[in-house]
Amino acid sequence: MTLSAKCVRDIMLFLNDNLVYDQDISIPNEKLDYSKDELIYTCEKLKEANLIIGKKNILGLFEIEDITNNGHVFISKIKDDKFWSKILSKISNLAEPLTIAILEKLITDIPVVS
DSSP: OOOOHHHHHHHHHHHHHHOBTTBOEEOOTTTTTSOHHHHHHHHHHHHHTTSEEEEEOTTSOEEEEEEOHHHHHHHHHHOOHHHHHHHHHHHHTOSSOOOHHHHHHHHHHSOOOO
């Protein structure tokens, strides 16, 4: 399975807008237009990258408990559509598979201009 930058961004922005303190959330695939497997895979990678706190539940869904401090920094950088377009342009030129680490490096390397 490959990691989708768009799915990463959509999940993080969804969590930013919908996660409530002290309440776990599972992302239903009807809210975001991705398969259940793609959502779970992406959430697992976000957890590995220390952007979210969560785990797979008994129903096979990924329950997110919280966004980490690193996750909030990540969200603050990816929420601007113009900046995100620059990121997508850089991703399209990658010769290697996308990882969260590569995505974070691209985000850090591109200057944020207001």
